[in-house]
Amino acid sequence: MGKKQNSFELHGKIIYLVTTRGGWSIIIMNDNVVLDNYHDKGGHIHPDPENHPHEIKIKHNTQKENTKLVINHINKNKGVILKELIEELK
Numbered sequence: 001m002g003k004k005q006n007s008f009e010l011h012g013k014i015i016y017l018v019t020t021r022g023g024w025s026i027i028i029m030n031d032n033v034v035l036d037n038y039h040d041k042g043g044h045i046h047p048d049p050e051n052h053p054h055e056i057k058i059k060h061n062t063q064k065e066n067t068k069l070v071i072n073h074i075n076k077n078k079g080v081i082l083k084e085l086i087e088e089l090k
Helices: 063-077 082-089
Strands: 004-010 013-020 023-029 033-036 044-046
Touching: 004 063, 013 063, 023 063, 033 082, 044 082, 063 082
Parallel strands: none
Antiparallel strands: 004 013, 013 023, 023 033, 033 044
């Protein structure tokens, strides 16, 4: 499998879903929030695009489950409230 990428818009946010041999990622634009499971670390979120090494472990390791949480959060808040999203993912 090579790289597979899909995207969709939700309340003014563009969500990218990327799957590669090495894992998966979910990118929320224009907030530049990244969730992924690369580097064999399990699911985690990079909340600060300026400090990519900073990551917070999240409870789910699957792209599908985390995508559901992100969609529910954005629908509920009509956008991203980063602190709340992190708590919902943990």
